[in-house]
Amino acid sequence: MSIAVPTVIDFDLHCHSTASDGALAPAAVVARAAGQGVRVLALTDHDEVSGLDEARAAARAAGIAFVDGVEISVTWRGTTVHVVGLRIDPASAALLDGLASVKSGRVARAQRIAAELEGAGIPGTFDGALKYAENRSMVGRTHFARYLAEIGVVDEPKAAFRRFLVPGKPGYVPHEWARLEDAVGWICAAGGQAVLAHPGRYGLSAGAMDALLAAFRAAGGVAIEVVTGSHSPDQYRQYAAMAEQHDFLASRGSDFHAPDEGGADFGRLPPLAVHLRPVWRDWVL
Numbered sequence: 001m002s003i004a005v006p007t008v009i010d011f012d013l014h015c016h017s018t019a020s021d022g023a024l025a026p027a028a029v030v031a032r033a034a035g036q037g038v039r040v041l042a043l044t045d046h047d048e049v050s051g052l053d054e055a056r057a058a059a060r061a062a063g064i065a066f067v068d069g070v071e072i073s074v075t076w077r078g079t080t081v082h083v084v085g086l087r088i089d090p091a092s093a094a095l096l097d098g099l100a101s102v103k104s105g106r107v108a109r110a111q112r113i114a115a116e117l118e119g120a121g122i123p124g125t126f127d128g129a130l131k132y133a134e135n136r137s138m139v140g141r142t143h144f145a146r147y148l149a150e151i152g153v154v155d156e157p158k159a160a161f162r163r164f165l166v167p168g169k170p171g172y173v174p175h176e177w178a179r180l181e182d183a184v185g186w187i188c189a190a191g192g193q194a195v196l197a198h199p200g201r202y203g204l205s206a207g208a209m210d211a212l213l214a215a216f217r218a219a220g221g222v223a224i225e226v227v228t229g230s231h232s233p234d235q236y237r238q239y240a241a242m243a244e245q246h247d248f249l250a251s252r253g254s255d256f257h258a259p260d261e262g263g264a265d266f267g268r269l270p271p272l273a274v275h276l277r278p279v280w281r282d283w284v285l
């Protein structure tokens with residue numbers, strides 16, 4: 001007889017539910033994570049904390065540890081950057097006011113995205129995207145991508161982020177999200193730790209990345225994601241080195257959105273390299 005003994009605890013500190021652009025309800029996200037071996041889970045919906053109560057209760061029922069989280073959309077020097085907040089107080093007025101301000105432009109932006117797509121010969125996408133946005137105030141590009149796949153304009157949602165919805169393609173509408181200093185400030189005011197999400201995704205030069213890390217630290221940021229579903233194995237090594245070199249804590253999370261959309265799933269990514277200082281090093285769970 002053999003039994004499987006996990007050698008490392010599976011911390012997954014980044015994922016999404018129907019409270020933003022995930023496809024599963026918060027309780028279903030937690031059930032999936034627990035079933036796939038995650039033992040400490042943070043739900044980090046975009047600009048939204050409304051899924052946390054349901055997820056926390058589901059985690060208690062499933063016997064796994066739960067971390068209140070959020071992923072805030074930021075515009076830094078014209079680039080969209082995401083900042084994850086971990087162990088936030090979801091009732092913090094500073095955080096809730098801040099998130100309300102980030103969200104306020106989303107529906108108008110979606111109308112402009114739809115107008116652009118209509119100009120490209122694809123009508124009806126505003127209502128189409130809304131069908132996929134359980135939380136209408138959080139309607140975003142993922143919901144458009146799902147609708148474009150539904151009507152057969154693209155084969156799968158992922159493909160919509162190549163032909164549409166990105167800079168230079170129809171359906172891309174530039175948007176001013178939160179300022180970096182503000183987003184990190186809200187997370188700190190809510191007692192949380194600010195983590196720079198998937199730094200490898202921003203396409204920044206080495207110099208710009210250094211400037212981003214400096215601005216992030218000055219604002220109060222403490223960690224960067226190293227192992228994430230958005231990084232390649234080469235990038236795990238690259239950002240592990242960057243975390244060490246710049247003295248940041250390291251985080252890990254799948255960025256799970258949906259079972260069938262080709263993104264990362266729970267329980268699949270490698271652990272953080274042992275020489276890194278994990279963002280959870282001082283946590284008492």
Ligand code: AMP
Pocket residue numbers: 021046073139140141142157158161257
């Ligand atoms: P929004 O906040 O409305 O601009 O939407 C951003 C979301 O779109 C991200 O959180 C991802 O879920 C999704 N997304 C962005 N780029 C891609 C991509 N290349 N492939 C798949 N999903 C993407």
Ligand code: MN
Pocket residue numbers: 016021046142257
């Ligand atoms: Mn997303």
Ligand code: MN
Pocket residue numbers: 071082197198
């Ligand atoms: Mn992100």
Ligand code: MN
Pocket residue numbers: 014015016071255
């Ligand atoms: Mn995410």
